Amino acid sequence: MTEDTKFHHGDATDAAPIVEMKNIEKHFGNIIALAGVSFDVKPGECHCLLGDNGAGKSTFIKTMSGVHKPTKGEIYFEGKPLHFDTPRDAMEAGIATVFQDLAMIPLMSVTRNFFMGREPTKGKGLLKRFDVEQANEVCMEEMRKMGINLRGPDQAVGTLSGGERQTVAIARAVYFGAKILILDEPTSALGVRQTSNVLATIDRVRSQGVGVVFISHNVRHALAVGDRFTVLNRGKTLGTAKRGDITPEELQDLMAGGQEMAELEGSLGGTV
C-alpha cells in the first residue's frame, strides 16, 4: 500500500463467513457468464468485488441476492447450505442489496421513504395507524448516525444529493437488520465529496458488524475502504487479496486482464 486512509478497517480474518459461495457457475443458454467464482463475506469487513464492464459482477451479485439461481456451485449462509428462490428470501435472510436506482421516491419525505413497505404501527384493529412520531424520531436518529443532518423528517428525498440518497438507502437496509449489504457501484455517479461521504458510510456500517460487498470498477474507491479484494475477469475469479498485499497498479492490471492495459498505460503516461 502506498498510502493509508482515515478508516480503521475491519480486522475480521478469524471470523466465520456469513455467506460463502463456492465455484458458482451461471450459464445463460450457451453463454457462460460465471465460470467458477468463489467469494465469501465475513462480519464487519468490506469485501470489494472488482471487475471491468462485462466481467460478470452484476450476474454474480444477482446470484447472491437471489435474483438468479446458480447453474452450479454451492451457497452457504452462516455455515448452512442455502438456496434462495426469490430476492425476498435473500432479503429475509439478511442480504440487502442497494441497487443503483436506489428504490427511493423523490417526492416523498425521507421518513416515508425510509419506512416504505415496513411502516411501524400503533393501535389495534381499525385504530391501527402509521406511528409517524416514532418513524420520524428513528429516521432522524439513524440519519444522524450516518452523518446526515436533515432539515426535518419531512424533507423530500428529491432535495438530497446523490450521496445522501445512497446513505439513506444504506441506513434503511442496516436498520432493517441486514447482515450482508451489497452495494452495486455506489460511487460510480458521485462527485469527490459525495464519494467520500459514501465511503465513510460504508466504514460506519462495517464497524457495526455488517459484512459489506462493495462492487466497483474504481480501484481507488475500493482501496480506500476495502479489507479484501476479489477481481473478476471474464466470469472467473482471479484471486482474493488482503489489504496491504496488493498495490493499486496490480489490481488495475488484474481487472483489465494485463497486457492491453500495460500498453495503454504507457501511451497515456500512467494517468489511468
Add this chain to the structure above:
Amino acid sequence: MSQSAPVAADERVKSEPFLTKLMKRPELGAMAGVVLVFIFFAITADSSMFTLAGVMNFMTPAAQLGILAIGAALLMIGGEFDLSIGSMVAFSGLFFGVCVVTWQLPLIAAIPMTFVFAAMVGAINGNIVIRSGLPSFIVTLAFLFILRGLSLVGLKMATGGSTQLRGVRDATENDWLAPFFSGEAFGSLFAWLAEKGVIDTFKSGAPKVPGIPVEILWFIVMALAATYVLLRTPAGNWIFASGGDKTAASNSGVPVNRVKVSLFMLTACCAALVAIITVMDAGSTDARRGFQKEFEAIIAAVIGGCLLTGGYGSAIGAFFGSIIFGMVVIGLTYTDFDQDWFQVFLGAMLLIAVLFNNAIRKRVTGER
C-alpha cells in the same frame, strides 16, 4: 464505532421561512383559491349568497362533486386515472334503481349490493390496467363509453323503452335507512335554532334551511377519513409510494397492484355513493346522470394539488377544490354575469392550478 456526535448544520441549507414551508403543502393552492373566489363573490354577488341558505345552496353540488373528487384524488396520488366515474354514477344509479323499484328490495339490501356491484366494476377496470400495463387513461376512457352505453341499454330493458326509471321515491320513502342517504340531517336542531331566532325563518316559523343536506356530511366525513388514511396509516404511505414510483415501491415490499386495484374499487364506490344519494334525492334515475363528472372530479383534484404524474396531492385539497367548483357554479347566479362564464372560469382555474402545482413540485423535489 457507533458515534452519534451531532453533525454540524450544513451552512448551505438555508433555514426555511414559514411561508416557504406553507408553500410546500399540496392543498395550499386550493385554500388560496377558496379565499380568492370568496373575495370575488363577496364583492360581485348578491349578499344572500353567503347567508346560511346560500351556503347550503352551493355546498350541495360541491359535496356531490367532492365525494367523487376525493376518490379521484386518492387514485391520482396512487398514479392512475379513472375517466369512467361519471358513467359509473349512471350505471350504479341504474343498478340501484332496479334493486329498489324492479326487485322491490329494502335499502339495507339494495345499498350494499350497489356498492359491491360498483366495486366489482372498479376491480375489472383496475385489473385490466394492472395486467395489461396500458395507461389507465385509455382503459377507463373505454369504460367511460361502455358504462354509459350499458346504462342506456339497461334502462330501456328495465323500463321497457324509456331512458328514465321512476318510482325510486315511492319505493324508498319509508325505509329506515333513507335518512342516511337522502334529505337533510339535524332537522330538529335547525327547528330549535329557528325557534330561538338564531337562524332565518319563513313567515310560517319554519326555518329557511331545514337541515344540513346529507351529502355535505358524507363529503366532510370522507375528506377527513381520506386525509387520515393518507397521512396516518401504512396504506397511505403505500398509495404515495405506488404513485411515486411503482418499481421502487414494489422493491421495498409495497403491494403495488393490490393498492391500485383497491383504489379503483374505492373510486367506483364513491361514484356509487353519489348515485345512491342523487337518485334518492331525485326519485328517479336516468342515463345522463353523472355526465362529464369525471372531468370535473379530476379538475377538482388537480386544483386541490394532485399531480397528474401521481405520488403527490391531498384529499383536503380535493375538498377545497370541490368547494371552489360549487361556489363558482352557483355563485354566478347571484351575480350579473352570464352563467356560461362558468366553463371559462373552470378551464382557467385548471390551467392556473397545473402551472402552480408544477412549480410546487419543482420546489419540493429541489429540481432546477
